[in-house]
Amino acid sequence: SSELTQPPSVSVSPGQAARITCSGDPFPKKYAYWYQHKSGQAPVMVIFEDTKRPSGIPERFSGSSSGTLATLTISGAQVDDEADYYCFSVNSDGNQGVFGGGTTLTVL
Amino acid sequence: QEQLVESGGGVVQPGRSLTISCAASGFTFSNYDIHWVRQAPGKGLEWVAVIWFDGSKKYYADSVRGRFTISRDNSKNSLSLQMNGLRAEDTAVYYCARKFSHSSWAIDIWGQGTMVTVSS
Numbered sequence: 001s002s003e004l005t006q007p008p009s010v011s012v013s014p015g016q017a018a019r020i021t022c023s024g025d026p027f028p029k030k031y032a033y034w035y036q037h038k039s040g041q042a043p044v045m046v047i048f049e050d051t052k053r054p055s056g057i058p059e060r061f062s063g064s065s066s067g068t069l070a071t072l073t074i075s076g077a078q079v080d081d082e083a084d085y086y087c088f089s090v091n092s093d094g095n096q097g098v099f100g101g102g103t104t105l106t107v108l
Numbered sequence: 109q110e111q112l113v114e115s116g117g118g119v120v121q122p123g124r125s126l127t128i129s130c131a132a133s134g135f136t137f138s139n140y141d142i143h144w145v146r147q148a149p150g151k152g153l154e155w156v157a158v159i160w161f162d163g164s165k166k167y168y169a170d171s172v173r174g175r176f177t178i179s180r181d182n183s184k185n186s187l188s189l190q191m192n193g194l195r196a197e198d199t200a201v202y203y204c205a206r207k208f209s210h211s212s213w214a215i216d217i218w219g220q221g222t223m224v225t226v227s228s
Contacts, residue, residue, distance in 0.1 A: 042203065045215060088215070097145075102153065
């Protein structure tokens with residue numbers, strides 16, 4: 001089965017860029033999706049199909065992909081962006097979803 | 109408002125069975141594939157299963173295949189997850205989640221989750 005690897009934590013100061021990486025064998029053939037998850041709330045999709053931003057998601061959220069690495073960038077991170085972030089994709093057979101282990105973003 | 113609401117969670121003994129449900133509203137349920145995703149206490153999100161919009165295809169994570177069964181009733185806008193042979197490691201919040209489109213594995217709508225605790 002496929003695996004996606006994320007750093008456990010990323011810490012930045014307010015206004016700095018936060019970059020969260022996700023590496024794994026689904027890429028580049030399969031898309032990466034990114035979810036923001038705050039405690040006690042349902043996850044929210046912030047990036048889909050590697051680079052696309054859903055309506056309502058601030059422009060400071062962007063995604064990129066190169067080879068087997070997908071990256072979520074939050075330009076000018078805000079305190080309100082503190083959350084767990086998960087990458088998500090599908091295995092090469094297209095029949096199993098897979099989440100990365102999650103990255104806790106701290107902005108302080 | 110497009111919405112998914114889970115129900116049926118609770119405490120169950122190891123080895124026993126439990127069925128949880130998900131009720132959809134505000135959109136045409138029969139047009140969408142639906143996932144189950146879970147999160148164990150203190151752990152990350154884990155994909156569990158997906159069912160095609162018409163019920164024709166069902167796929168499972170290796171950790172639950174053979175024990176869990178996903179099903180849907182489009183006439184009732186409802187989704188179910190039957191869980192047999194439950195183990196302590198199945199303890200988690202279970203979310204139903206809508207697949208963005210049939211061609212995309214993106215999840216655009218999540219329920220609030222229902223807690224399943226497997227304990228003697």
